[in-house]
Amino acid sequence: MLNHTETPATTGAATFARLESEVRSYCRSFPTVFKKAQNATLTDIEGREYIDFLAGCASLNYGHNDPDMKSALVDYIMSDGVTHGLDMFTEAKEAFLISFSERILKPRGMDHRMMFQGPTGANAVEAALKLARKATGRENVIAFTNGYHGVTTGALAATGNGSQRAGSRSQLTGVTRMAYDGFHGEGVDSAQMLDDMLGDTSSGIDAPAAILLECIQGEGGLNVASKEFLQRLSAIAKKHGALLIIDDIQAGCGRSGDFFAFEFAGIEPDIITMAKSLSGFGLPMSMVLVKPEYDVFTPAEHNGTFRGNNHAFVTARAALEKFWADDAFAKDIRRKADYLNQRLGAIAESYGFRVKGRGMMRGIDTGSGDKAAEICAAAFERGLVIETAGSSDEIVKVLAPLTISDETFARGLDIVAEAFETVLRAPARVAAE
Structure with a gap:
């Protein structure tokens, strides 16, 4: 995430600086007050339009204010449909x-x-972690670098990011960190390393309840697990009595090119976590998919006051x-993903960088957080909302x-190219002149 010094561009932005907690983040990168949004376009209070290449950090895969979802939600609200239902039976939940x-x-x-x-x-x-531990009677969870x-x-214990982990003053336990696919470079078989460690009773790794990973590491730097790696992990989990948990929160709901990011590997996880674009409309909603044999919670053993957001059921x-x-729709996503890869590839090649990611979840590795931040800031000045990722x-x-x-997609990528040119070529031109 970008972390620019905040310089509010409007009186409205100053209000947030005065009244809101210092923990705020994205607004520091985009110092304007947004008023309305439609599909891939955000409009601020001064009427300036921005192309949105952030999409609620993949919470808006279907864009802002999709008209069909909006109509369904408005009709539901106007009919006095149930809003908050805990986990009671409702018509909206049944339909979903x-x-x-x-x-x-x-x-x-x-x-x-x-x-x-x-x-x-x-x-x-x-x-998901709590369920896997109850189902297996084990505590340890295998998680991965950059996850x-x-x-x-509990989730932070499985997260690799050092700055986020530093925000907790409690012990982050119950997780063993292993190398993600490609973490040690070519020629190192991370899956075999894990299998060897789990197979040796003197490795120091307790028998795991679960193996947890993302198929595409979004915040961790767009690292991609190969088909072979995912298949190996699925087999390793079964071999060692662990459940395979796929975190499909950011990469799911079509972002990879399929509804689930693991589909291309032909595996069937025991547990799948979903959120972000699940509601379709940006409304809060999350779900755990669990194979019936591991559905072992007793009534109310795990719950949540807002697990019955019926408005989200309607839009989902x-x-x-x-x-x-x-x-x-999946075919169109793949078409756009090919175009994105081609456009980013051309930009990356110009500067000796590389493209990372899969599907409509890709980016350019600049090798420098400062450099990437400058590029994103230059893009915002030109009317594009875009963020950074990586360790x-x-x-x-x-x-x-x-x-x-x-x-709109082409214009947004044009702005990305212009931002790279501005940040990386401008000093050279000045020096030459």
Whole structure:
């Protein structure tokens, strides 16, 4: 994440600086007050438009204010539909359960049950870890370098980022960190290292309840797990009696090119965590998918006051019916992903950088957090909201809405190219002159 010195551009921004906690983050990179949004366009209070390549950090895969979801939600509210339902049966929840089962689970041969808890991704991770530990009777969890799973205590224990871990003054325990695919470079088999460690009773690693990972590490730097790595981990989990948990919170709901980021590997995780774009509309909603044999919580053993956000159920169902009734949307995502890779590849090649990521979750590794921050700031000056990622914030990361028009997408990538040119070429031109 960028961490510029905050310089509010409007009186409204100054209000936030005066009244809001210092923990605020994204607003420091984008010092204006936004008023409205439509698909991939944000508009501030002065009427200036910005192309959105952040999309709520992948919480808005379907863009801002999709008209069909908005209409479904407005109709539901106007009919006095239940807003807050705890985990009681409601018409809105039933409709979502049926739609998700019919459109997502059954076509993929999955019989996972849906569990709702608090409405954030971290809530889903906490529930998944707790469930895996109860189901196996074990405590230890294998997590990976550069992984990001949230900042609540259990999820933070599995998160690798040093600055975020430093924010906790409690002991972050119950997790053994292993190397993610490619962490040690080419020629080092991280999966085999894990298998060897788990197979040796003197390795010092306790038998794990679960192996937890992202298929694409979003905040960790757009590191991508290969098909082979994921398949090996699935086999290793079974071999050693651990559950495989896939954190699909940022990479899910189409961001990878498929609904789930693990589909291309042909594996079936025991537990899957989802949030961010699950509601489709940016409303808080998270879910844990769990194979029936591991659905072992007793009633209310794990819960959350806002696990019954019926407005989110309404928009989530509308998203499924609009975008996942067939494979047309997924095909269009892959087309745009190919275009994104080509455009970023051309920019990266000009400066000796490399493109990282998969699907519509890609970025350019600049090798420097300061450099990436300058590039993102230059892009914002030109009307583009874009952020960084990576252990040192060295990646300029594109998370455009999957529904972005081709014209807007091209213009946004033009701005990315202009920002790179401004930051990396301008000093050379001055020196030459």
